[in-house]
Amino acid sequence: MKNITVIGAGLVGSLLSIYLAKRGHKVQIFERRPDMRKEKIIAGRSINLALSDRGWKGLEGVGIADEIRKIAIPMHGRMIHDIEGKTNFQPYGKEGQAIYSVSRGDLNKRLMDLAEQQNGTQIFFNQRCVDVDLEKATATFADENGNTTKNTSDMIFGTDGAYSELRHRMMFTDRFDYSQDYLKEGYKELNIPPAENGGWRMEKNALHIWPRGKFMLIALPNFDGSFTCTLFFPFEGEYSFSSLDTKEKMLSFFNKTFPDAVELMPTLEHDYFHNPTSSLAIMRCFPWSYKDKAMLLGDAAHAIVPFYGQGMNCGFEDCTVLQQIMEQESDWETIFKKAESSRKPNSDAIAELALQNFIEMRDLVSDEKFVLRKKIEAKLSAEFPYKWLPLYSMVTFSDIPYSTAWNEGKRQDTVMQKVMEIPEIEKIWNTEEGFKQIAKTALG
Amino acid sequence: MKNITVIGAGLVGSLLSIYLAKRGHKVQIFERRPDMRKEKIIAGRSINLALSDRGWKGLEGVGIADEIRKIAIPMHGRMIHDIEGKTNFQPYGKEGQAIYSVSRGDLNKRLMDLAEQQNGTQIFFNQRCVDVDLEKATATFADENGNTTKNTSDMIFGTDGAYSELRHRMMFTDRFDYSQDYLKEGYKELNIPPAENGGWRMEKNALHIWPRGKFMLIALPNFDGSFTCTLFFPFEGEYSFSSLDTKEKMLSFFNKTFPDAVELMPTLEHDYFHNPTSSLAIMRCFPWSYKDKAMLLGDAAHAIVPFYGQGMNCGFEDCTVLQQIMEQESDWETIFKKAESSRKPNSDAIAELALQNFIEMRDLVSDEKFVLRKKIEAKLSAEFPYKWLPLYSMVTFSDIPYSTAWNEGKRQDTVMQKVMEIPEIEKIWNTEEGFKQIAKTALG
Numbered sequence: 001m002k003n004i005t006v007i008g009a010g011l012v013g014s015l016l017s018i019y020l021a022k023r024g025h026k027v028q029i030f031e032r033r034p035d036m037r038k039e040k041i042i043a044g045r046s047i048n049l050a051l052s053d054r055g056w057k058g059l060e061g062v063g064i065a066d067e068i069r070k071i072a073i074p075m076h077g078r079m080i081h082d083i084e085g086k087t088n089f090q091p092y093g094k095e096g097q098a099i100y101s102v103s104r105g106d107l108n109k110r111l112m113d114l115a116e117q118q119n120g121t122q123i124f125f126n127q128r129c130v131d132v133d134l135e136k137a138t139a140t141f142a143d144e145n146g147n148t149t150k151n152t153s154d155m156i157f158g159t160d161g162a163y164s165e166l167r168h169r170m171m172f173t174d175r176f177d178y179s180q181d182y183l184k185e186g187y188k189e190l191n192i193p194p195a196e197n198g199g200w201r202m203e204k205n206a207l208h209i210w211p212r213g214k215f216m217l218i219a220l221p222n223f224d225g226s227f228t229c230t231l232f233f234p235f236e237g238e239y240s241f242s243s244l245d246t247k248e249k250m251l252s253f254f255n256k257t258f259p260d261a262v263e264l265m266p267t268l269e270h271d272y273f274h275n276p277t278s279s280l281a282i283m284r285c286f287p288w289s290y291k292d293k294a295m296l297l298g299d300a301a302h303a304i305v306p307f308y309g310q311g312m313n314c315g316f317e318d319c320t321v322l323q324q325i326m327e328q329e330s331d332w333e334t335i336f337k338k339a340e341s342s343r344k345p346n347s348d349a350i351a352e353l354a355l356q357n358f359i360e361m362r363d364l365v366s367d368e369k370f371v372l373r374k375k376i377e378a379k380l381s382a383e384f385p386y387k388w389l390p391l392y393s394m395v396t397f398s399d400i401p402y403s404t405a406w407n408e409g410k411r412q413d414t415v416m417q418k419v420m421e422i423p424e425i426e427k428i429w430n431t432e433e434g435f436k437q438i439a440k441t442a443l444g
Numbered sequence: 445m446k447n448i449t450v451i452g453a454g455l456v457g458s459l460l461s462i463y464l465a466k467r468g469h470k471v472q473i474f475e476r477r478p479d480m481r482k483e484k485i486i487a488g489r490s491i492n493l494a495l496s497d498r499g500w501k502g503l504e505g506v507g508i509a510d511e512i513r514k515i516a517i518p519m520h521g522r523m524i525h526d527i528e529g530k531t532n533f534q535p536y537g538k539e540g541q542a543i544y545s546v547s548r549g550d551l552n553k554r555l556m557d558l559a560e561q562q563n564g565t566q567i568f569f570n571q572r573c574v575d576v577d578l579e580k581a582t583a584t585f586a587d588e589n590g591n592t593t594k595n596t597s598d599m600i601f602g603t604d605g606a607y608s609e610l611r612h613r614m615m616f617t618d619r620f621d622y623s624q625d626y627l628k629e630g631y632k633e634l635n636i637p638p639a640e641n642g643g644w645r646m647e648k649n650a651l652h653i654w655p656r657g658k659f660m661l662i663a664l665p666n667f668d669g670s671f672t673c674t675l676f677f678p679f680e681g682e683y684s685f686s687s688l689d690t691k692e693k694m695l696s697f698f699n700k701t702f703p704d705a706v707e708l709m710p711t712l713e714h715d716y717f718h719n720p721t722s723s724l725a726i727m728r729c730f731p732w733s734y735k736d737k738a739m740l741l742g743d744a745a746h747a748i749v750p751f752y753g754q755g756m757n758c759g760f761e762d763c764t765v766l767q768q769i770m771e772q773e774s775d776w777e778t779i780f781k782k783a784e785s786s787r788k789p790n791s792d793a794i795a796e797l798a799l800q801n802f803i804e805m806r807d808l809v810s811d812e813k814f815v816l817r818k819k820i821e822a823k824l825s826a827e828f829p830y831k832w833l834p835l836y837s838m839v840t841f842s843d844i845p846y847s848t849a850w851n852e853g854k855r856q857d858t859v860m861q862k863v864m865e866i867p868e869i870e871k872i873w874n875t876e877e878g879f880k881q882i883a884k885t886a887l888g
Contacts, residue, residue: 171624174626174723175626175679175723175725176624176626177624177625177626178622178623178624179622179623179624179625180615180620180621180622180623181621181623182618182619182620182621235619279618279619281619
């Protein structure tokens with residue numbers, strides 16, 4: 001039994017604590033923010049999230065998947081909105097497969113409740129980590145009045161997010177690789193309220209996308225009938241947060257660019273000028289651990305962009321993998337080393353895939369050739385399920401390591417390029433003869 | 445006239461201060477270490493450095509190039525030592541061209557002297573920067589007893605090296621890109637003392653290299669007759685700092701691998717086990733400035749590996765370029781923005797080139813085909829000086845922007861690959877007919 005300090009009671013910190021406590025460890029969690037179960041606070045980067053297979057697996061491991069499923073809305077595919085407001089549905093996978101929109105706050109609260117129900121686990125709120133002595137596994141926390149407490153335990157887990165204080169301290173240890181890379185685009189959340197009867201004003205079981213080339217608007221359904229929209233948009237340039245700086249310019253742009261969305265957004269003007277414009281960054285580092293004293297997990301170790309909906313799912317998978325390693329090993333330095341070397345190539349892979357998916361979502365989904373390729377891949381997968389699993393499905397509907405999925409995806413790209421060069425592919429792909437030729441080209 | 449704070453009285457900080465003071469600004473320099481002119485201290489990363497054209501240009505701008513030249517030793521080329529101790533000289537450029545070995549300490553002291561001679565310029569020693577308020581251009585310094593002073597000025601320059609405190613503060617501003625990447629290799633300095641008559645025990649006018657594939661030993665001449673040797677060596681693995689952990693293993697390895705060097709190193713055992721093993725990192729960031737309040741230059745903005753001997757030269761060129769921009773512009777935010785956008789692509793280019801040159805130095809210089817290519821390039825350059833300037837010469841003997849040199853180098857690689865495929869190239873390159881064919885292939 002170890003005394004363990006966890007920095008951060010966010011999604012990954014709370015889930016990790018449950019896993020650790022279930023193994024008999026005494027866990028103390030220190031959370032920077034007030035208790036979101038008592039006070040209404042803005043709890044992180046986004047209002048809702050897409051749960052997919054890796055995330056569910058993490059929740060199943062602590063027995064609360066079924067409960068969360070009740071407050072999750074399945075999204076079976078992308079609903080693409082063109083510039084005239086016409087829509088076109090593109091399924092994510094096979095019949096019945098979906099990603100699930102959940103409220104970040106509700107999920108986090110439920111995980112905190114469960115963490116606190118574990119023997120010996122406590123959460124301390126309003127405790128901002130301000131210093132860490134790695135050698136001694138001592139963390140110093142400051143409360144809202146600046147009073148500091150020092151907490152020494154056997155080891156510290158840093159699940160304190162993209163701007164992790166633990167990682168910041170590790171940055172000054174020798175040979176610690178680190179990078180933070182910001183995108184030229186930022187994001188802003190906007191709102192579509194519920195219909196007057198309390199229902200949803202658009203198709204509920206889809207992730208809505210208004211792809212516009214260099215930027216996009218997306219919307220995910222909430223349980224209360226509303227949608228949370230996110231505008232991903234350049235900071236600078238002709239169409240950018242900095243150029244749309246008056247009501248007139250903003251409304252004229254939205255009316256022209258997202259006409260069907262604007263109709264559903266009564267508070268657009270207020271939301272646009274009052275909600276913050278947030279930046280998007282990719283953070284990478286290595287190692288993730290310091291001796292047997294400290295380990296980073298979740299966004300603290302690998303903050304990624306949100307375009308594959310995998311940030312939380314990847315963080316939950318960190319917990320699942322750590323749990324498997326803890327079952328096999330007892331030496332903590334070995335556990336940490338095995339965990340970081342297992343997870344690092346996978347977090348690097350999903351970081352790349354997430355970046356690529358921005359281009360897919362904002363641009364390619366409205367490209368006919370791309371849509372056709374997706375249809376052909378879906379058919380290949382339906383006919384030859386053991387030979388062809390599309391990249392999106394590997395990432396979202398399986399727990400194939402992200403790095404394997406990434407490599408397989410690159411191979412599929414090469415193969416599908418040949419398939420798409422078959423003469424008159426758009427006419428013949430759904431004929432018996434044509435599909436035979438495709439299968440031969442794709443599967444050999 | 446502005447009140448300017450410069451953090452760091454190293455090579456770049458001292459030179460920058462002279463440039464600023466000569467333009468009429470009041471400069472206060474804060475240096476972490478004691479005054480090296482009064483106390484014997486270890487002053488940074490290496491004992492000697494190679495000055496080349498860009499560095500000389502920076503010194504010429506403040507009028508002390510001639511004085512420094514008197515204490516600099518020209519190195520006209522590489523002296524390659526094979527495993528049997530046989531040597532082979534490879535010139536760096538044309539007759540008369542050389543890079544110059546200078547003592548880091550002597551150069552730094554001279555620059556400090558000159559800085560202090562400028563009207564209004566002061567250097568404060570034992571002042572470690574511990575905090576910066578960017579908005580107010582206030583820097584806080586702690587002395588050796590922990591007493592802090594706050595210094596507010598019109599603007600702050602951070603020339604505080606690879607582990608810059610100013611950069612560290614800028615890291616937390618939104619959309620600040622940053623990376624630190626460590627090499628798998630580290631380095632250790634060793635010593636070859638002067639001969640008994642006070643002369644040099646090896647050829648003085650060369651940079652000596654013992655290339656051994658994955659690692660290397662190099663030696664640069666010092667003015668006192670000694671050579672400072674540097675072993676660049678993996679941290680881990682079969683032959684590594686961690687494997688050579690006893691006197692026997694170390695000596696057996698050195699005797700086998702660097703036999704002729706060992707003979708000249710009476711203090712090898714002491715040096716190897718007492719001198720520190722240092723790591724090698726590449727640091728990149730952007731932007732380099734914050735409004736009109738702060739700017740990073742030198743290693744603080746772009747720490748690179750030492751294999752092209754360009755770290756100081758690039759930092760001095762930062763000063764030259766800033767000086768040119770200050771002559772054209774008066775608004776400081778504009779000056780900073782122009783300087784960073786001019787220098788960033790060039791510092792990125794030399795970071796890459798320096799990394800590539802490690803492979804060239806430790807491996808390729810002992811490759812016959814590579815050596816032949818160098819000879820052919822030298823001949824092309826001699827015969828067609830306006831059409832062919834080898835990459836090494838562009839970097840070292842010109843002030844062509846590093847990024848231009850890098851691109852031109854890549855083009856030359858492609859062209860020279862074709863040249864080296866000419867049948868029997870090793871026999872015909874120096875014949876009239878053969879060289880005609882080479883010139884046609886290379887120059888079109």
